[in-house]
Amino acid sequence: MLATLALVAACPEQQQQPPPPPEVDDDGELLEGTALATVTREQLAALVPAEIAIDNGYTVYAIGYRTQGTDATATVTLPDGAAPSAGFPLVANAHGTVGLDDPCRLSGTISGGGLAGLFGARGAVGVAPDYVGLGGPGLHPYLHVESEGRAVLDALKAARALAEREGVATSTRVAVVGLSQGGHAALAAGAMHAEHAPELELRAVGAAAPASGFREHWSAIGVAGPHQLFYAMLSYVFAVEAGLTAADVFTPAVAADADQLFATRCAWSPTFASDEPLLTDALPTAPADLYLDDARAAFAGDARAAWSDDGFARSRLPSFTTTAAVRIWQGDADETVLPAATADLVQELRAGGLDVELTMVEGAGHLDTAFGFLASLDRAREQSIAWVLDRLAGP
Numbered sequence: 001m002l003a004t005l006a007l008v009a010a011c012p013e014q015q016q017q018p019p020p021p022p023e024v025d026d027d028g029e030l031l032e033g034t035a036l037a038t039v040t041r042e043q044l045a046a047l048v049p050a051e052i053a054i055d056n057g058y059t060v061y062a063i064g065y066r067t068q069g070t071d072a073t074a075t076v077t078l079p080d081g082a083a084p085s086a087g088f089p090l091v092a093n094a095h096g097t098v099g100l101d102d103p104c105r106l107s108g109t110i111s112g113g114g115l116a117g118l119f120g121a122r123g124a125v126g127v128a129p130d131y132v133g134l135g136g137p138g139l140h141p142y143l144h145v146e147s148e149g150r151a152v153l154d155a156l157k158a159a160r161a162l163a164e165r166e167g168v169a170t171s172t173r174v175a176v177v178g179l180s181q182g183g184h185a186a187l188a189a190g191a192m193h194a195e196h197a198p199e200l201e202l203r204a205v206g207a208a209a210p211a212s213g214f215r216e217h218w219s220a221i222g223v224a225g226p227h228q229l230f231y232a233m234l235s236y237v238f239a240v241e242a243g244l245t246a247a248d249v250f251t252p253a254v255a256a257d258a259d260q261l262f263a264t265r266c267a268w269s270p271t272f273a274s275d276e277p278l279l280t281d282a283l284p285t286a287p288a289d290l291y292l293d294d295a296r297a298a299f300a301g302d303a304r305a306a307w308s309d310d311g312f313a314r315s316r317l318p319s320f321t322t323t324a325a326v327r328i329w330q331g332d333a334d335e336t337v338l339p340a341a342t343a344d345l346v347q348e349l350r351a352g353g354l355d356v357e358l359t360m361v362e363g364a365g366h367l368d369t370a371f372g373f374l375a376s377l378d379r380a381r382e383q384s385i386a387w388v389l390d391r392l393a394g395p
Contacts, residue, residue: 028157077120319352
């Protein structure tokens with residue numbers, strides 16, 4: 001300090017520069033919110049199967065928000081009618097695997113409205129986040145724990161800001177849920193909550209058939225089948241994050257079109273368009289037709305490579321503790337996320353000190369367990385919704 005003062009005194013013509021402004025944490029900032037449609041309880045009830053309970057109508061919004069220094073998007077449903085005395089709670093329903101770039105964003109589509117509406121029609125502000133890269137700049141870092149967890153929590157912050165702007169009272173109580181990749185994202189949000197969003201009172205973390213990110217659960221890279229879609233997406237993201245190219249992972253025939261395919265096609269159509277070209281239409285299902293031998297060995301862990309080792313390290317769900325209730329639903333007939341894989345995840349989370357409940361759902365496959373769209377007849381639909389709402393309403 002004395003040396004600095006002496007320097008300034010010796011050079012009176014030199015003005016001392018002010019210190020740089022502190023970095024602004026804009027995570028969760030609402031950038032925009034556009035109302036897309038308002039539907040009444042009666043209109044909703046006419047659109048969904050009769051056995052689905054609808055408590056209220058809502059207005060659907062597409063929002064833009066800030067997370068991790070970039071822009072992202074989400075769908076929000078604001079319930080109609082009078083809010084409870086404490087305000088409406090908020091529930092983020094994180095989506096499953098859909099794709100890697102902007103054409104796969106769910107906000108502004110029927111899919112985004114259906115996910116946000118699952119709890120939006122049950123007396124809560126429903127939030128369906130698009131992860132980073134889906135509706136924002138860059139490639140979506142598929143199954144990246146920190147990126148997903150922060151995006152989910154920041155979407156909840158932005159949804160509260162939207163509700164305040166629209167004069168809808170909200171409470172500080174929130175829950176995060178999701179299916180498949182969305183289950184991975186919900187658990188990631190639970191792990192990051194205390195550090196990243198302590199102002200949100202997290203009451204429940206619910207996951208259905210969550211991807212674990214455990215390398216040992218991705219051992220079927222050498223087996224032909226439709227699961228290779230997910231393996232190819234993850235391999236591509238790992239390579240790009242490491243500064244490699246598609247030619248470092250895929251066979252020449254696949255690598256020639258990989259960048260264009262992953263930038264323009266999705267695993268399924270967010271608008272449910274029957275004629276939309278999908279990734280499954282273009283990617284082979286035989287490992288030898290997809291991957292270079294060295295890349296396949298590295299992905300499987302049979303050979304050491306930083307691109308795959310680092311990728312799985314970023315994807316593996318960590319052990320964590322939380323004051324929120326945590327529950328996982330798993331279909332016993334699921335052939336995408338196997339029951340044994342979820343049992344491994346639960347065992348590791350419990351070993352790390354997390355009190356997590358596991359519920360097996362008889363006869364449920366991968367897409368009909370819980371936390372689907374508003375109109376989905378999931379086997380544990382009412383049980384899972386009631387569990388979340390009870391914890392939001394409890395003491």
